[in-house]
Amino acid sequence: MAHPYLGFLSLFILVPLALLLLLYIIVRPRPVKIPIKNRHVFITGGSSGIGLALAHQAAVEGARVSILARSLDKLEEARNLIRLSTGIDVAVFSADVRDYDAVKRAVDEAGPIDVLVVNQGVVVPKELDKQELSEVKFMLDVNLMGNFHMIKAALPAMKNRRDRAPASIAIVASQAAQVGIYGYTAYSASKFGLRGLAEALQQEVIADNIHVSLIFPPDTDTPGLMEENKTKPQITSIIASSSGSMKAEEVARKALNGIKSGSFNVPCNFEGLLLSIATAGLSPQRSFLMAFIEVSTIGIIRIAALCFQWTWYGAIEKWHARKTG
Ligand SMILES: NC(=O)c1ccc[n+]([C@@H]2O[C@H](COP(=O)([O-])OP(=O)(O)OC[C@H]3O[C@@H](n4cnc5c(N)ncnc54)[C@H](OP(=O)(O)O)[C@@H]3O)[C@@H](O)[C@H]2O)c1
Numbered sequence: 147m148a149h150p151y152l153g154f155l156s157l158f159i160l161v162p163l164a165l166l167l168l169l170y171i172i173v174r175p176r177p178v179k180i181p182i183k184n185r186h187v188f189i190t191g192g193s194s195g196i197g198l199a200l201a202h203q204a205a206v207e208g209a210r211v212s213i214l215a216r217s218l219d220k221l222e223e224a225r226n227l228i229r230l231s232t233g234i235d236v237a238v239f240s241a242d243v244r245d246y247d248a249v250k251r252a253v254d255e256a257g258p259i260d261v262l263v264v265n266q267g268v269v270v271p272k273e274l275d276k277q278e279l280s281e282v283k284f285m286l287d288v289n290l291m292g293n294f295h296m297i298k299a300a301l302p303a304m305k306n307r308r309d310r311a312p313a314s315i316a317i318v319a320s321q322a323a324q325v326g327i328y329g330y331t332a333y334s335a336s337k338f339g340l341r342g343l344a345e346a347l348q349q350e351v352i353a354d355n356i357h358v359s360l361i362f363p364p365d366t367d368t369p370g371l372m373e374e375n376k377t378k379p380q381i382t383s384i385i386a387s388s389s390g391s392m393k394a395e396e397v398a399r400k401a402l403n404g405i406k407s408g409s410f411n412v413p414c415n416f417e418g419l420l421l422s423i424a425t426a427g428l429s430p431q432r433s434f435l436m437a438f439i440e441v442s443t444i445g446i447i448r449i450a451a452l453c454f455q456w457t458w459y460g461a462i463e464k465w466h467a468r469k470t471g
Contacts, residue, residue, distance in 0.1 A: 165441065169434040175348070177432045178357055178408035180261065180314045183208035188259040190243060190296055191266030192236075193220040195368025196318065199398035200263060201236055202228050207402070211236040212256045214249075215266065243292030250299040258303040260311070261405060264293045265318040267337075267370070271378040274331040282332040289336035293317060293343060305354045315351070316359040316405045317344050321389055321418060324362055324425045328462060329382030341429075348410065348430055361401045361412040362422065365391040381465045385458050389417040408432060424451045 187204040191197035192213025205211045205228055213236055215221055221238035228236050239252035243266050253259070268288045270281045297315060304313050322330045323337035341360060348358040365371060365386050375383070397414050404412030410430045413422040423440050424447045431437045 162438075162442075166434065166438055169437040169441070173431050173434045173437050175352055175357070175408075175430055175432055178312050180312050180357060180406050180408055182261065182402070182406060184210070185260035185309075185311070186210045186212065186257060187261040187263065188212045188214070188253070188256055188300065189263040189265055190214045190292075191318075192263075193217065193224040193238075195370050196363060196366055196394050196397050196401070197263070197265040198224050198227070199394040200265065200401060202232065203395075203398050203402050204261075205232055205234040205236055209261070212239060212259075213237070214239040214241055214243075214252055216240060216242050243295055244287045246295045246299065249295045253296075253299040253303070258307050259300050259313075260304075260307065260309065261314045261316065262296065262300050262304065263316045263318065263401075263405070264296045265316075266292055267318065267320070269330070269333045269370070269374050271329040271333065271374055271382050273329060273379065277332060285332045285336045286339075289333070290339045290343075293340060297343075297347070301351070304356060305351070310355065312408065313354075313356045314359060314405050314408070315347065315356060316361060316401065316412075318361045318363065318401070319344075321362050321364050321386075321421060323360075324421045327382060327385050328458075329379040344410070345429060357408045359401075359405050359409055359412050361397075361404060361414070362418050363392070363397045363401075363414050364389040364418055366394055366397045367391060368394050381462060384461050384465070388454060388457070389421070390415060420447055420450060423447050 182204060187209040189197050189201050189211065192201040193215040197213065201211050201213050201224065213221060213224060218240045221240060225236055225238050228234060237256060239256060241248035241252045243249055266288060268285055270277070270285065272281070307313060317340050319340045320337045322334045323341055326334045344358050344360040351358070392415060400414040401412060409432065411422045413419045423443060426440045431440065
């Protein structure tokens with residue numbers, strides 16, 4: 147008769163070890179480290195919120211930083227803020243990401259980029275039936291087409307960079323790129339699109355030693371969120387609050403660490419980590435340990451996700467019942 151410990155040993159030790167070994171062999175792309183020091187980090191939307199915090203942290207870590215946004219006044223204010231607190235100068239470029247020629251001029255003037263952070267984004271939260279098509283187009287143009295413009299403009303010089311060290315294209319999406327939320331019909335569509343862009347692009351640029359990161363911030367305390375809160379349906383805030391909120395500096399720290407470690411999916415808090423596991427699907431994974439966590443927890447996390455949907459639909463039902471008396 148088999149020893150009773152043998153079953154225990156194979157279930158809890160040998161099977162996980164075999165799975166770890168398998169994942170170690172198969173995870174792709176391979177792990178990579180992206181150096182930041184002395185490299186050119188170009189951040190769009192770098193004059194405010196998460197982008198400004200990222201510019202500040204990258205400058206402190208010794209990067210040569212360029213920031214791009216529309217308002218020159220806000221860019222100068224950001225440059226002064228960074229100079230005052232660090233003594234470091236960042237380069238500023240005024241352009242609208244919706245204008246490809248303007249973006250291309252700025253990128254050419256800035257010089258070859260090692261780490262491109264495409265962070266600009268806008269949101270006008272509203273139910274689709276109350277939203278103007280012009281607002282839908284505005285979000286798609288800035289959040290999705292704007293990213294294509296930036297990446298198209300920067301990619302040729304990134305591919306031909308003299309320094310062959312690993313380079314990065316980091317795209318700031320949102321947790322609304324992982325799950326659709328009431329009031330974010332257009333915003334979510336613009337941000338979900340970034341995932342397709344990022345997954346396909348990673349395959350296209352891997353041979354050039356360029357690594358794509360997709361960052362998923364939750365609600366983050368920024369001027370952008372303050373503006374958004376003025377028109378946000380109350381139920382949107384109730385649902386979005388399931389993931390808590392963060393400070394721009396904390397999100398920037400998570401984002402920069404994710405970029406430096408070459409992670410494809412970069413969640414910013416614990417709820418974001420659960421969301422990333424729940425939505426991992428066929429996305430690339432460099433870490434065999436993270437792949438192990440994904441494989442072994444996916445079932446239980448799917449149950450947690452269904453519980454979230456249960457509470458959200460319950461909240462929507464109650465909210466409608468209250469509104470209609
Ligand atoms: N804050 C949140 O709760 C939150 C949550 C999830 C995801 N995110 C995402 O994180 C990113 C940063 O958000 P944030 O809250 O830090 O934003 P923010 O404080 O509103 O700052 C937005 C930045 O983007 C620039 N920008 C906006 N439209 C532009 C355009 N057409 N062309 C060039 N630059 C433009 C703005 O400068 P100008 O206005 O001068 O152009 C500003 O520098 C966005 O992609 C957002 O969707 C934010």
